[in-house]
Amino acid sequence: MSAHRFNQPLSGNMMPRTGGPATMMRLPAAEGAEGLDACFIGIPMDIGTSNRPGTRLGPRQIRDESRMIRPYNMATGAAPFEHLQVADIGDVPINLYDLKKSVEIIAEHYRGVLAHDAVPLTLGGDHTLTWPILRAVAEKHGPVALIHVDAHSDTNEAMFGETAAHGCPFRRAWEEGCLQNDKVFQIGLRGTGYGPDDFDWGRERGWTCIQAEECWHKSLAPLMAEIREKIGDAPVYLSYDIDSLDPAFAPGTGTVEVGGLTTMQGLEIIRGTAGLKLVGCDLVEVSPPYDMAGNTAVIAANFLYEMLCALPGVPQGRQ
Numbered sequence: 001m002s003a004h005r006f007n008q009p010l011s012g013n014m015m016p017r018t019g020g021p022a023t024m025m026r027l028p029a030a031e032g033a034e035g036l037d038a039c040f041i042g043i044p045m046d047i048g049t050s051n052r053p054g055t056r057l058g059p060r061q062i063r064d065e066s067r068m069i070r071p072y073n074m075a076t077g078a079a080p081f082e083h084l085q086v087a088d089i090g091d092v093p094i095n096l097y098d099l100k101k102s103v104e105i106i107a108e109h110y111r112g113v114l115a116h117d118a119v120p121l122t123l124g125g126d127h128t129l130t131w132p133i134l135r136a137v138a139e140k141h142g143p144v145a146l147i148h149v150d151a152h153s154d155t156n157e158a159m160f161g162e163t164a165a166h167g168c169p170f171r172r173a174w175e176e177g178c179l180q181n182d183k184v185f186q187i188g189l190r191g192t193g194y195g196p197d198d199f200d201w202g203r204e205r206g207w208t209c210i211q212a213e214e215c216w217h218k219s220l221a222p223l224m225a226e227i228r229e230k231i232g233d234a235p236v237y238l239s240y241d242i243d244s245l246d247p248a249f250a251p252g253t254g255t256v257e258v259g260g261l262t263t264m265q266g267l268e269i270i271r272g273t274a275g276l277k278l279v280g281c282d283l284v285e286v287s288p289p290y291d292m293a294g295n296t297a298v299i300a301a302n303f304l305y306e307m308l309c310a311l312p313g314v315p316q317g318r319q
Helices: 054-067 099-114 127-141 170-173 220-229 263-271 297-310
Strands: 040-045 086-091 119-124 144-149 179-189 210-211 235-241 277-284
Touching: 040 054, 040 099, 054 119, 054 277, 054 297, 099 119, 099 127, 119 127, 119 297, 127 144, 127 170, 127 179, 127 235, 127 277, 144 170, 144 220, 144 263, 170 179, 179 220, 210 220, 220 263, 235 297, 263 297, 277 297
Parallel strands: 040 086, 040 119, 119 277, 144 179, 144 235, 179 210, 235 277
Antiparallel strands: none
């Protein structure tokens, strides 16, 4: 019998890393979120993508590469599995032939998760998925603060005349009243556009849009201190697009842009959310066909673990 009160990842000292269950961090699998404080959920979807496909394979690859992660965070002192009941609850059964139906399927699935007061940590999947998650989260918590880390603002009115697409989720979430406009932060925006208003749409609504060039060659810890102060005790959702990172670190994604964040800056952002009232997180746009060495999925798995470490109820610092 285990001496632990909560579920534990399968240790590499008990089973070789190349074996064991194909779950996130080799955690126990669960049928649903009942009895859980937090849960990992996959959304194997790429039907909202506009360039390279393959993110439907992202959740499975992230889980595979998560097998190396150990339970104790040596940097922050966080030990999430000593304080939270966590499991992998599998994947959302989306409709790969109908994006609009998939949006509704995702929203309904997350209503069920949130009904059990579990914090969802989502493995993506293209960025369209954040819109229906935010819909369900706002139904539960009211409008939320948002920390959105991405190369792209994802505030398009439409793509090819369609309002459901991975370039539109935050425009849709705003239209549905899911966001607290004075507490929305977009970090890492960069690249080329069709005009100057590509990044200004959010600014016009009171959002704070921080382009990648403002982040170059510096620590983002001070920025995160400012963001924590501005968000305060509001419920907050963290959405992390892996293409926020420079393609030197994360080539396995669909819409790469040069001049991105470093993995160290990504860690500073995620660790900088500790102390906030995180009510949900996602890591999206991992495309294994373009991730030949698996590095992108390795980073994604570690970032999801760091999100778990930052959740309310997980003490920070060495005890």
